[in-house]
Amino acid sequence: MIKDDKNKEQAILEAAEQTFLEKGFEASKTTQIAAKAGVTHAMLHYYYRTKENLFNMVFDKKLQLLKDSLYSLVGEPDVPFLERVEVGMKAHFDFIARNPHLPRFVINELLFKPERLKMLEAVIEKTAKSLIGKIQQEIDREVERGAIRPIGATTLLLDIASLNVFLFAALPVVNRFAIPQGMSEKEFIEMRKQENVEVIMCRLRKQPYPEP
Amino acid sequence: MIKDDKNKEQAILEAAEQTFLEKGFEASKTTQIAAKAGVTHAMLHYYYRTKENLFNMVFDKKLQLLKDSLYSLVGEPDVPFLERVEVGMKAHFDFIARNPHLPRFVINELLFKPERLKMLEAVIEKTAKSLIGKIQQEIDREVERGAIRPIGATTLLLDIASLNVFLFAALPVVNRFAIPQGMSEKEFIEMRKQENVEVIMCRLRKQPYPEP
Amino acid sequence: MIKDDKNKEQAILEAAEQTFLEKGFEASKTTQIAAKAGVTHAMLHYYYRTKENLFNMVFDKKLQLLKDSLYSLVGEPDVPFLERVEVGMKAHFDFIARNPHLPRFVINELLFKPERLKMLEAVIEKTAKSLIGKIQQEIDREVERGAIRPIGATTLLLDIASLNVFLFAALPVVNRFAIPQGMSEKEFIEMRKQENVEVIMCRLRKQPYPEP
Amino acid sequence: MIKDDKNKEQAILEAAEQTFLEKGFEASKTTQIAAKAGVTHAMLHYYYRTKENLFNMVFDKKLQLLKDSLYSLVGEPDVPFLERVEVGMKAHFDFIARNPHLPRFVINELLFKPERLKMLEAVIEKTAKSLIGKIQQEIDREVERGAIRPIGATTLLLDIASLNVFLFAALPVVNRFAIPQGMSEKEFIEMRKQENVEVIMCRLRKQPYPEP
DNA sequence: TATGAATGAGCCTTCATTCAT
């Protein structure tokens, strides 16, 4: 029960976030959201008019969050490239760890109502393209220097996203089957973070990673 | 409109598969499924009694499919290990390409109704564990031979799954932002298949992959 | 499961009897009746056309039974009147004991669809009136003889019916609250039979019943 | 059409009472109840959630009524016993006359869903047992005084209930066959009230009732 | 701003009944 007497509107939004993220649009009921927010059912419609509208606010907020997360991938410019990739990947991994439902939520809802792709474009397109441009420049420079093997920036980002996102999306299943005996979920996730970085480093480096 | 005059029962099941896979349980309506199958609404209940029941049939079928897909990861025993991994990964990639909704669907529904984890266990547990055991044996042998760098079988499988699955789950998004101009979706997917294999090969090999 | 291979029609009727008697018209489902009869659902409609029709057959049969039960109230003409009343009452009591649902069933269904009163008239009216006439004659004779106190035949019959029928109609409740500790249901019912007779005897006799 | 503008909730309950009492649970339809109450179908579910729930409210209310009616059986303590029985019986008779559907309704629903016996116990058990205890004490005193013939309290109550209840339960039938020509239903019922009292008095008294 | 009450549309399900074979 979230209740913020001074700001019911906010309480509703937060309750809606939780609910929509966990259950998706269809399975979320405005009555439940209102209840969770500690607010009358009618109040919810008073502030947000329709469920669709409330959902869009949440969705948009989450898209912003997703956009911001992209920036975590680029770090301080004066740090060596591979090190920056590692730091960036870990930051991205931690971000997903804090928002495990986020990617699944966005992907699902984009699939269910493709109209929402427009919202995605509006929020992300420019950011993503400029980001990719910058990264590609750095990659090209490093490649020319002979520091790393050639790769497309988009390709690299997709590799990273795949490794970082899938883990958390599939956690309920992975949880059940992939965690070694005696290892806590926390330890397992930490281990995966290292592994993901390692995989990307292997992909980029010209010399193989020294064995531990 | 699927219509198979001789087999309405089958038509309903197929319509249900499509609908559930795309929209999930909640957003799928029995009326729509019936309409898509070209069948009276009551007919659906005649054959499958309840929506839940119909869903479970679909879900179970998809779990079986998922189980079968695991086998595509292991190939002929007399082929060199790395080659077999490559072939296996590509087969798995192609399988996901043919069933792009499958992983997202299973993950979503397991998350929304965790009771279904029991169904997953019933179908997959044994297969998965025996598979992992076998792969681990081969890895250990290769590592001892000095042919590859050490890695856990589960870790390896999770790396592969991440790369192969995420692409298709996120395709509606990726589609929009990650395909280079002038490249068709088909070409892009083929490129990704190569990249995914490359990433895993890099992770496993002791010597860096020769630049193309 | 009633199954009488040679006579499915009969099996259906018997299953319908049981079901209708226990649950009434609305709560009885033709599918259940068919299943209980060991017969296809369609078969039931093949033989009896409609649920209503099947019900009427049962209802009519039960009305006949009810009519026949009335005859149990009159016995051998050469036995003394009070003795005959006692024997008749006990026979009636035993009849209800064998058909405990019968009166409740008839009363309910007559109330729910008053049109059925016509069926009642058709079956019972003549019988009842002639019976009452005869009994009244005998009563009058006995009264004149000074053997019993005066009473209307209808009144007497209603007294008897009240005592005998209510017990079984209310048995589920009575069962729970009215049976003395240590007494079996069977003993209780036997006790009630004596009591009912006693009550009527008291009503008829000029001298009080000797205390036991 | 019951309409109480200020209190739709109450209107629904009253319509439900009438409908359930007359037709029982199964044959009563929420749509009909809503219509009778002059209210949208959805409104009924708004206030009472489920048909089952609405039914239970009615059922419970009726059980309370039934319990209260038991108290009408005991009168002023300083009145002679037989007189008090007569007054009590008449009060009980009048109560049933005002609620002719009540006993049949309760008995039917208890039979159809025996789980409801628990509700009965909760409401009635204590009352009934204490009542029976008191009556038995008085009976024993009277018997010792030589004023009445011995009888169990439960037995007596069952005799009374049989006579009073059956008449009204069976009224649709009795109506048709048992009312003497030229007598109104009202007169008939009054006559039955006298008869029922008379029957019980005969059962209790040591000396026969003087002929009228 | 806030809310209890109200509602229409739609969903899942059951069931008596019919029909083709």
Add this chain to the structure above:
DNA sequence: AATGAATGAAGGCTCATTCAT
């Protein structure tokens, strides 16, 4: 005679949304 398949009608219920206050 027998039945699996098919269906329309109706029932119970939920839910997003609106309205009067």
